[in-house]
Amino acid sequence: MTEQHVTNQGQRRVFLIGLSTNASNIDYELEELANLAKANQLIPEIIFSQKLERPNPATYFGKGKVDELAEAVKTYDVDMIVANDELSPSQIRNLEKVTQATVLDRTGLILDIFAQRAQTKAAKLQVQLARLQYQLPRLRTSMSVSLDQQTGAGGGGFTSRGSGETKLEESRRRITSQMVHIRQELADLSKGEDTRSARRTANNLPNVALVGYTNAGKSTLMNRLLARFGIGAESDDTKQVFEKDMLFATLNTTVRQLTLPDKTQFLLSDTVGFVSKLPHNLVAAFKSTLQEAAQADLLLQVVDISDPHYKDMMTTTENTLREVGVTNIPMVTVYNKADKTTLNYPDVSGENAITLSALEAASQDALITLIQKHVFKDNETVTLHIPFDQGAVQAKLAANHTFIAENYDDSGTLLTVELSQLELEQFKKYII
Ligand SMILES: Nc1nc2c(ncn2[C@@H]2O[C@H](COP(=O)(O)OP(=O)(O)OP(=O)(O)O)[C@@H](O)[C@H]2O)c(=O)[nH]1
Numbered sequence: 001m002t003e004q005h006v007t008n009q010g011q012r013r014v015f016l017i018g019l020s021t022n023a024s025n026i027d028y029e030l031e032e033l034a035n036l037a038k039a040n041q042l043i044p045e046i047i048f049s050q051k052l053e054r055p056n057p058a059t060y061f062g063k064g065k066v067d068e069l070a071e072a073v074k075t076y077d078v079d080m081i082v083a084n085d086e087l088s089p090s091q092i093r094n095l096e097k098v099t100q101a102t103v104l105d106r107t108g109l110i111l112d113i114f115a116q117r118a119q120t121k122a123a124k125l126q127v128q129l130a131r132l133q134y135q136l137p138r139l140r141t142s143m144s145v146s147l148d149q150q151t152g153a154g155g156g157g158f159t160s161r162g163s164g165e166t167k168l169e170e171s172r173r174r175i176t177s178q179m180v181h182i183r184q185e186l187a188d189l190s191k192g193e194d195t196r197s198a199r200r201t202a203n204n205l206p207n208v209a210l211v212g213y214t215n216a217g218k219s220t221l222m223n224r225l226l227a228r229f230g231i232g233a234e235s236d237d238t239k240q241v242f243e244k245d246m247l248f249a250t251l252n253t254t255v256r257q258l259t260l261p262d263k264t265q266f267l268l269s270d271t272v273g274f275v276s277k278l279p280h281n282l283v284a285a286f287k288s289t290l291q292e293a294a295q296a297d298l299l300l301q302v303v304d305i306s307d308p309h310y311k312d313m314m315t316t317t318e319n320t321l322r323e324v325g326v327t328n329i330p331m332v333t334v335y336n337k338a339d340k341t342t343l344n345y346p347d348v349s350g351e352n353a354i355t356l357s358a359l360e361a362a363s364q365d366a367l368i369t370l371i372q373k374h375v376f377k378d379n380e381t382v383t384l385h386i387p388f389d390q391g392a393v394q395a396k397l398a399a400n401h402t403f404i405a406e407n408y409d410d411s412g413t414l415l416t417v418e419l420s421q422l423e424l425e426q427f428k429k430y431i432i
């Protein structure tokens, strides 16, 4: 069903429709929906909203409002309606029948955007899986629509029901087997991922993950820090990630190693951005991508403080993190894009919040200091005695530590150095 919308090359004018229930924050959600529509080359024309306790099970809006919508579709010559919620197959069918316009729901819209953005093999498979899951229960709808289109709406399509049913079964089987195949491919891909992440864990480096609402500046922050602290040019670790002023620029997780001037190191990962009402099956599909965040020692929640809706965006991020099982990880809130506001920056307030601009060096330094405070807080300063015949141990330490003091006695070197809890264990026998 969604296929026919994405193949549309030109810009298409659409109406947005949304329900304000007691729980919803409709203004913010509709603004977000308008941005999602624009991200999918649609031009939001008029917004229709209705206050209802719950959606009408048959038509989403109540009857009067649906009639008003149908009238407006004719008057404004608009042929597509985008709903702010996920609609049932029959709600879509009924709305399409009354309004004579194509109806796309929020889930379909987000899936279409993700499908356009997916670059890596894993992201493509994850999106495809989510789309198939979405299409499966809607097959009947798409079939009835194509029948309506062939025969004219309300025309005598019933005679072909027999062959239609068989075709439907056939499509269902095809989709189900495609889903099995994709799940297998994803499992094979994630085996490689596990090895890579095991290798990183073996390095014992702290893992810091950037998370947050889409377009907050996560990738920009990653790139600015990489440009200054990414290690050796020959390695993959200096490679920049994709950043752009658009929704869902990043769909895959990227992990890079940063080395600070004092030689301490940590891993930084950039992850997919969130939006409210992210479809459940999409969240499920991206769960594995968010593993880095789930295993992080510290989360940096990046927030666009220049957006008036930043508080809603934070709530959305926190809810989504809970939904994907990222809980109980210490979090620093990074209020980004302060250069677009009148706020002072960089400004650290307490241990867990910083206001900054990703684009400015002093801000990057302040953030690094805050990260260090968190991830190296259990470090201890100790003195080690390394016998002269064990020069390799000293070389290993020198690779990623700055020695606070270096002295000698008759049998070896005395090194005063700051070690993590894991290193304290590892070098236990040399501690004096
Ligand atoms: N003025 C200003 N613009 C910023 C800042 N940080 C990021 N941007 C811009 O915000 C836009 C989005 O940045 P990204 O880094 O791609 O955002 P993201 O959080 O990675 O977004 P997704 O990948 O979609 O989740 C880009 O146009 C950036 O140049 C900042 O501190 N100040």
Ligand SMILES: [Mg+2]
Binding pocket: 218, 219, 220, 242, 243, 249, 250, 270, 271, 273
């Ligand atoms: Mg990004």
